[in-house]
Amino acid sequence: MSGWLFRVFLLLTLFALAFGKDYYDLLKVPRGANDAQLKRSYRKLALQYHPDKITGSEDEKKVASEKFAEINHAYEVLSNPEKRRIYDQQGEEGLKQANAREQHGGGMGGDPFEFFFGGGGFGGFGGFGGRPQEEEVRKGSNVVVDLKVTLDDLYNGREIAFLRDKTIMKEGSGTRQCKCRNKMMTRQLGPGMFQQYQTQECETCPSVTYEREQATIAVHIEPGMVHDHRISFFEEGEPLADGEPGDLVFVLKQHQPATPADSLTPSPRAPASSKATFQFRREGNDLLLTYSISLLDALVGFKHEIKHLDGHTVVLSWTGVTKPAYQQTYTGEGMPVYDKPGKYGDLIVTYVVSFPDVLTPKQQQLAPRDVSLIVAVGKERKRKEGEEGGGYRKEVKREEEDRGVVLGLS
16 A cells, blocks of 8 residues: 555656646636636736836845746747647646757747737737737726825835725625626528627626725835826725726825925024925925025035935035025935936035125124125135144134124124
């Protein structure tokens, strides 16, 4: 008995090695599936696992890409009668041997996905690449949800757990008519006389009931996504008794304020009233920032630090006279470019000069003389900084601030 069991085990092992992957299981169809069933299942799975439709980590995208390739190969084999016959009889090993004997490949002669959806990617669904269109599969309604996100989320990426209360379909007791379709019939009324009429044909299916179920869905927001970006979850929408469920679609909606005002470090001499204006704004892949500096900074130059959306420091500096509305571009400090790791837009800073509201009589008397002195000190500071380092910078900075207080510039 033990020898008999061993031989059975050995035969099953050899059978599994010869047949390799189960193509029918990959396409989720029975072994006797007809062409229409193969097409419908392939189309659904190809849309579900296509790399362009997957959001998530790089590992998740890699797994989906491998699954997509396996589904393509399985359909290419099972949709070809000769390849399917060889696979059914000899498994993957038989296919490899048959391919080795062939000088030229047969079958579809191309990518099954392109056969269905055309060469234009997901834009070519309507005409299926110019080939005859298969019977349209009815789908339930899509569920569209607006998802509020901040600019910080779109810069850094985030995973949001969304609790979904959805309708599910379960098999009930009894049967019902289903998959009804109209069919044209022709009958002969007499010699040379025919009549065409329409009749309805239906199948018998189990009855269904609808229930509510809660499920948590992880929505992956990837760095660089934009306002109104759509993230789809295949067949997570409303069910349909004689068709396929719709999709669940999240639409990202960026809301303001994008960045808390106190997350940036404004000019130490900027008036307190201006601090509320510090805020990043997005324009394409670039970030825009309006930054306030004092009149003294505008005259003699400045060097300030701000915190970016991910916490790293960006140094804003200028050594010349800064005119109101002057713009500086900091390359690579903008938004990450979606789906292009390591690529960033630019940060464009527009400077606003804070002028004093009024000058006292004493300041008015000192202004012509001391403004020229401040400009001269600024020029001397730039020269000395290169020679004597930070100690001189602190001394000159104190002198500038003392004069600036007298003049109302700081």
